[in-house]
Amino acid sequence: MELSWLNWLYTAVAHVITWIHQGYSSFLDPDSGLTWALTIITLTVLMRLLIFPLFLKQMRSSKKMQELAPKVQEIRKRYKNDKQRMNQEVMALYQGQGANPLGGCLPVVAQFPIFISMFTVLNAMAHGQLKFGMTQQFVDSARAAHIFGAPLPATFWTDSAQIEAFGANAIQTKIVLAVFVAISSLTTFLTVRQSVGRSMAQMPDNPMAQQQKILMYVSPLFAVFSLNFPLGLILYWVTTNLWTLSQQHWFYSRNPSPVADAKGNMVTPEPKPSLLSRVRKPAPEPEAPPEQPEPKPVRQQRTRQPRSKRTGSKKS
Numbered sequence: 001m002e003l004s005w006l007n008w009l010y011t012a013v014a015h016v017i018t019w020i021h022q023g024y025s026s027f028l029d030p031d032s033g034l035t036w037a038l039t040i041i042t043l044t045v046l047m048r049l050l051i052f053p054l055f056l057k058q059m060r061s062s063k064k065m066q067e068l069a070p071k072v073q074e075i076r077k078r079y080k081n082d083k084q085r086m087n088q089e090v091m092a093l094y095q096g097q098g099a100n101p102l103g104g105c106l107p108v109v110a111q112f113p114i115f116i117s118m119f120t121v122l123n124a125m126a127h128g129q130l131k132f133g134m135t136q137q138f139v140d141s142a143r144a145a146h147i148f149g150a151p152l153p154a155t156f157w158t159d160s161a162q163i164e165a166f167g168a169n170a171i172q173t174k175i176v177l178a179v180f181v182a183i184s185s186l187t188t189f190l191t192v193r194q195s196v197g198r199s200m201a202q203m204p205d206n207p208m209a210q211q212q213k214i215l216m217y218v219s220p221l222f223a224v225f226s227l228n229f230p231l232g233l234i235l236y237w238v239t240t241n242l243w244t245l246s247q248q249h250w251f252y253s254r255n256p257s258p259v260a261d262a263k264g265n266m267v268t269p270e271p272k273p274s275l276l277s278r279v280r281k282p283a284p285e286p287e288a289p290p291e292q293p294e295p296k297p298v299r300q301q302r303t304r305q306p307r308s309k310r311t312g313s314k315k316s
Helices: 004-025 033-050 052-067 069-078 083-097 103-126 136-144 160-165 170-202 209-228 231-254 275-279
Strands: none
Touching (some): 004 033, 004 103, 052 069, 103 136
């Protein structure tokens, strides 16, 4: 289903895909699955880099809320019998400290139009539709591309006769699509588990802990809906999941969760050393110059004056 008010974004995504594909086609076969896979992966990376500042804003807001967790718990205990007052005090605390509880939604909200645009453009390619400034040669190239033997525009439910019309084997295509959907489901689960695990470690008594656990195990089931998506779109989803997983791991390792010390104060431990610093050998410390032996003191003996120069030694 196309959204008319997003036509400008559909056209922009189609143009970006065209430019990336032309770049790879300068040294690769334009109709090969490798060229199209690299095109989709590159597009995904560019899109994620575009919304990277929103990710940082989300994580910083989340970290701020974690630091305020002990104060929030005190407010909840103080106003446990007055839900309205409790919510007002919590929101006042967040606003006073510059924390935004809705900050975590920013990357998702920003990524949703991109996902819709990718789906619309790739779906138009799959059906051979010349839309959003795409040429016939460009659409035919996408329809001719195969990734591991599966046509780029094929879905799991595509008719076997239509798959064979793409010059592919129907059984092999369904196996490839099933594997990609399984990877999508696994990466979704790992991404949510990583986030929920950190949240539960920071707030063990979080009243939403049970709901977060349920979400962690239910979220991979949404990947099953991608059986209706073209292979190119599933590849985009797998790539963005891997990017999110790596991005979160990088941020969490560089920004450890605040922990309570013996006095109950929240302190942030030192970040763990990165993988690169573990592999890279530390630079050898410069050797100290050898100590120079101290010169031996030379005892100077006083020269004895001649008898003629001694006072009171003249001969009479």
